[in-house]
Amino acid sequence: MGKLFSGAEIVFKVLEHHKVEHIFGYPGGAVLPIYDELKNHKTIKHILARHEQGAGHAAEGYARSSGKPGVMLVTSGPGATNAVTALTDAYMDSVPIVCISGQVPTHLIGTDAFQECDTTGITRPCTKHNWLVKDVKDLARVINLAFEVATTGRPGPVLVDIPKDIQFKKTKFVLKSKNKKKLNGKVNDKVSINEVDQVINLMKKSSKPVFYTGGGVINSGPEASKLLRELVSLTGFPITSTLQGLGAYPGDDPLFLGMLGMHGTYEANNAMYNCDLMINIGARFDDRITGKVDEFSPKSKKIHVDIDPSSIGKNIKVDLAIVSDVESFLKTLNKRFKEKNKDFLNSNKSNISTWWKDIDKWRQKKSLNYKNSKEVIKPQYAVQRLYELSKDKDVYITTEVGQHQMWAAQHYKFNKPNRWMTSGGLGTMGYGLPAAVGVQVANPGKLVIDIAGEASVLMTMQEMSTAVQYKLPIKIFILNNQYMGMVRQWQELLHEKNYSESYTAALPNFVKLAEAYGCIGIQAKKPDELDEKIKEMINVNKPVIFDCLVDPMENCFPMIPSGKPHNQMLLGPEDEKEEVSDEGKTLV
Amino acid sequence: MGKSKSAYSEPGKLGKLENHIIVVWVDNEAGVLARVAGLFSGRGYNIESLAVAEVDKKKHISRITIVTSGTPQVIEQIKLQLRKLIPVHKVADFKSNDQKILFKELALIKIVSSKKNREKARKVCKKYNSIILDKSKNSFVIQVTALRRDIDKLIETLGPLGLVSASRTGAVAMTRGSEIFK
Structure with missing residues (x-):
C-alpha cells in the first residue's frame, strides 16, 4: 500500500x-x-x-x-x-x-x-x-x-x-x-523539404518580397528569433512585424520597416500593399493588420506559416500554407536555403533593388514624425526619451491599451524577443501594470517599465500594492493626457468631436497615490525637465509611478482609417483635415 | 473620411452558401456537446440539425452529426476549429448532395383522425420505410426514415390527415461501399 x-x-x-x-x-x-x-x-x-x-x-x-x-x-x-x-x-x-x-x-x-x-x-x-x-x-x-x-x-x-x-x-x-x-x-511541426523548396522557389522568383512576422516567432522561443535574423540576412528582404512580434527582429536594423497595420509605418503598409511575395511567419492576418480584406495586398503571392491550422485561410486566402512551429520551419528553411543558394544575397541584389528604392521613397515620408513642442511634452517625445535613456539596459516594456500603447510600439525599439508585453488581441486596458508585476517576478534585477495611460492604469492600480509587498521595482510611466486618448481620437475622426464620456474628470493625484502605496511618485510637466526625471525614475530601486503630463489633444499617426486598404493612410493632422473637408463636400 | 463610422472594416463580399454535413468523433465526456455547440454559436456558424450518441462503448467515443451551411471558407474554418478541440478525434465533411454518402433522418409521427384519413396517411407514409409502432381506436404512431426534405414534405401532406405531433432526429450519415472515413 x-x-x-x-x-x-x-x-x-x-x-x-x-x-x-x-x-x-x-x-x-x-x-x-x-x-x-x-x-x-x-x-x-x-x-x-x-x-x-x-x-x-x-x-x-x-x-x-x-x-x-x-x-x-x-x-x-x-x-x-x-x-x-x-x-x-x-x-x-x-x-x-x-x-x-x-x-x-x-x-x-x-x-x-x-x-x-x-x-x-x-x-x-x-x-x-x-x-x-x-x-x-x-x-x-x-x-x-x-x-x-x-x-x-x-x-x-x-x-x-x-x-x-x-x-x-x-x-x-x-x-x-x-x-x-x-x-x-493536435501538435504538428513536421515541415517537408518539398514545402521548403516551394518557399525558396517563390523567394527566388520574387522582385518585391516582404517578410511579415508575428507573435508566433516569439512564442516559438529565442532560437526562432535568431533563425529569423539569419534568414533576413541571407536574403536581404525587407521585414515588418505585427505588434506582438516586436523584438523578434532588431527594431533599429535598416532592413526592418517598423510595425505594420492600423498604426504601422507608411513604408511597412505600402510594402505590404505593393509586394509580389508576402511571407507570413507566425502572424494571423488580424483585422488591425489587413484593413479592408478585399483590397489587402492585391498583387502578392502569399505564404503563411502558422502552428495553428485554423489561422490559415481564416481571414485571407493564401497560396502556400505551411502548418509548423516557426523554429522548426526556419531551421529547415535556412539549412536548405544555404545549401541551394550560395551567395543569394549578392546575386539577387539587383533583382530587388528597385523594390528597395520604392521602400526608401516611402521611408522619406518619415511617417512617425510629429511636431515637437517646447511648452508641452509630446507623448511621442516622452517615449523617445524613455527609449534613449534606458536602451543601454536590458529593458522589459509592458503597456496598457490605447494611444500610449501605439506610441510605445512605434517609438520604443526592441532588439530582443520576450521584452515586449502588450495586450493586442483582446485590447485589455489595465493589462500593463499587473503584467509588469509578473515580468519583474520572472526577471529580478531587470528594468521593467509599464508605458501606461492614466485611464487604463486606474483599472488595475491596486496591484501597486502587490509590487510594494514583494519589493518589485516596476516603473509605471503614465502618459497622462486626461482622456481615453484612443477613444477621443476616434470621436474626433468619426463622431464630429463629440467627446462623449472620454474625458476623466477628478483624476487622482498620482504622486500622492504613489506615496499612499508606499512607492515613489514623480511628475514631469515640461519637456526640459523630462530627461532628468526619467533618469531619477530609472535609478530608484523601488516601484515608481511617473506622472508624465502630455499634450491632451495629440493624435496617433500614421493610421489606416477604418475600411481602407493599406495604401490609403492618414499621415498626420493635415491629411485628416483634407479628408474631413471631402466629406463636407459630399454632404452639400 | 469615407462613409464608414466604425473602427472596424465593413463586410466584404459574401461567398455562396453551401450545405454540408459535418461528422465529428469525440470522447464522450462531460461538456463535450457544449464545447462543440458553443464553438458554433460563439463563432456565428449555423446548426440546422444535430445528432449525437455514443458509438464505441469501450473507448467512449461519440459520433456527432451536424448539418450546417456556410461559405466554403466558413466550412473550412468549422472543420479546423473543431479539430482543435481536445476531445475531438476526427472530423469528416460531406456536401449534402454527395452521391457517395447516405443520409437519413428518423421521424415519429402521431396521427389522430377518422378511419378514412388514417388509411390515406398510412399509404402516404409507405414509401418512407414506415413502421407502425402503436395503434389505438382512432390513432396510430408511425416511424419513417428519409431525407430531411422528404420528411418536410410528408409532414406537410399529413397535416390535413390528422397529424397531431411529430418528433424528428437530426440527420445521420454514412459512406456507401466498403470504405470508412479515417
Whole structure:
C-alpha cells in the first residue's frame, strides 16, 4: 500500500514536477485546502495579487517574459469570474496559462451554493480546454495534461476546476513519466523539404518580397528569433512585424520597416500593399493588420506559416500554407536555403533593388514624425526619451491599451524577443501594470517599465500594492493626457468631436497615490525637465509611478482609417483635415 | 473620411452558401456537446440539425452529426476549429448532395383522425420505410426514415390527415461501399 496524498498535496506535486517556481493568486473559501498546503512546498512562491484579474495578467507577463507557463490560483465564484478577462486575454494572444480554481464541494454543485458559479461553463470559450475534476484519482493526470495543453501547439490558457472535497480526499500519487500521448494529433511541426523548396522557389522568383512576422516567432522561443535574423540576412528582404512580434527582429536594423497595420509605418503598409511575395511567419492576418480584406495586398503571392491550422485561410486566402512551429520551419528553411543558394544575397541584389528604392521613397515620408513642442511634452517625445535613456539596459516594456500603447510600439525599439508585453488581441486596458508585476517576478534585477495611460492604469492600480509587498521595482510611466486618448481620437475622426464620456474628470493625484502605496511618485510637466526625471525614475530601486503630463489633444499617426486598404493612410493632422473637408463636400 | 463610422472594416463580399454535413468523433465526456455547440454559436456558424450518441462503448467515443451551411471558407474554418478541440478525434465533411454518402433522418409521427384519413396517411407514409409502432381506436404512431426534405414534405401532406405531433432526429450519415472515413 503506497502513501496516500490529499488532492491539495497532489496539486503541488504536479506543480513541482513542472518546476513551477511562482504562482499568482488570491485565496478564498473553496481553495483553502490548497492554500493550507502551500507552506509545505518551499520551492513554490505564491504572489498575492489584489484582484484575480491582476493575478492573471501577472501570470501572463511572467509567461511572456520567461517563456514558461504562468500559473494562477483562484477561488470559486467571483475568483473565477474575475479571472475571465485575463484568461480571454491570454487566449487571444496565445499565452500559456494554467489556472487552478477552487469549486464548491461536489455535493453542492448545481445548488446555487455560496460562491458557486459554472466555472467550466463560463471559461469554456476563453480557454484551450478546461476540466472539472470530480474524482481525486483523476487530479494528477488532469493537471499534468493541463500543462501539456497550455504549452504545446499554439499556446494558450487552460483551467482546472477542483471542488473543495476533492482537495481534501486522499489517493495514491501516480504520474506517468512524460505523457507523450499525441493530444489527438493536435501538435504538428513536421515541415517537408518539398514545402521548403516551394518557399525558396517563390523567394527566388520574387522582385518585391516582404517578410511579415508575428507573435508566433516569439512564442516559438529565442532560437526562432535568431533563425529569423539569419534568414533576413541571407536574403536581404525587407521585414515588418505585427505588434506582438516586436523584438523578434532588431527594431533599429535598416532592413526592418517598423510595425505594420492600423498604426504601422507608411513604408511597412505600402510594402505590404505593393509586394509580389508576402511571407507570413507566425502572424494571423488580424483585422488591425489587413484593413479592408478585399483590397489587402492585391498583387502578392502569399505564404503563411502558422502552428495553428485554423489561422490559415481564416481571414485571407493564401497560396502556400505551411502548418509548423516557426523554429522548426526556419531551421529547415535556412539549412536548405544555404545549401541551394550560395551567395543569394549578392546575386539577387539587383533583382530587388528597385523594390528597395520604392521602400526608401516611402521611408522619406518619415511617417512617425510629429511636431515637437517646447511648452508641452509630446507623448511621442516622452517615449523617445524613455527609449534613449534606458536602451543601454536590458529593458522589459509592458503597456496598457490605447494611444500610449501605439506610441510605445512605434517609438520604443526592441532588439530582443520576450521584452515586449502588450495586450493586442483582446485590447485589455489595465493589462500593463499587473503584467509588469509578473515580468519583474520572472526577471529580478531587470528594468521593467509599464508605458501606461492614466485611464487604463486606474483599472488595475491596486496591484501597486502587490509590487510594494514583494519589493518589485516596476516603473509605471503614465502618459497622462486626461482622456481615453484612443477613444477621443476616434470621436474626433468619426463622431464630429463629440467627446462623449472620454474625458476623466477628478483624476487622482498620482504622486500622492504613489506615496499612499508606499512607492515613489514623480511628475514631469515640461519637456526640459523630462530627461532628468526619467533618469531619477530609472535609478530608484523601488516601484515608481511617473506622472508624465502630455499634450491632451495629440493624435496617433500614421493610421489606416477604418475600411481602407493599406495604401490609403492618414499621415498626420493635415491629411485628416483634407479628408474631413471631402466629406463636407459630399454632404452639400 | 469615407462613409464608414466604425473602427472596424465593413463586410466584404459574401461567398455562396453551401450545405454540408459535418461528422465529428469525440470522447464522450462531460461538456463535450457544449464545447462543440458553443464553438458554433460563439463563432456565428449555423446548426440546422444535430445528432449525437455514443458509438464505441469501450473507448467512449461519440459520433456527432451536424448539418450546417456556410461559405466554403466558413466550412473550412468549422472543420479546423473543431479539430482543435481536445476531445475531438476526427472530423469528416460531406456536401449534402454527395452521391457517395447516405443520409437519413428518423421521424415519429402521431396521427389522430377518422378511419378514412388514417388509411390515406398510412399509404402516404409507405414509401418512407414506415413502421407502425402503436395503434389505438382512432390513432396510430408511425416511424419513417428519409431525407430531411422528404420528411418536410410528408409532414406537410399529413397535416390535413390528422397529424397531431411529430418528433424528428437530426440527420445521420454514412459512406456507401466498403470504405470508412479515417
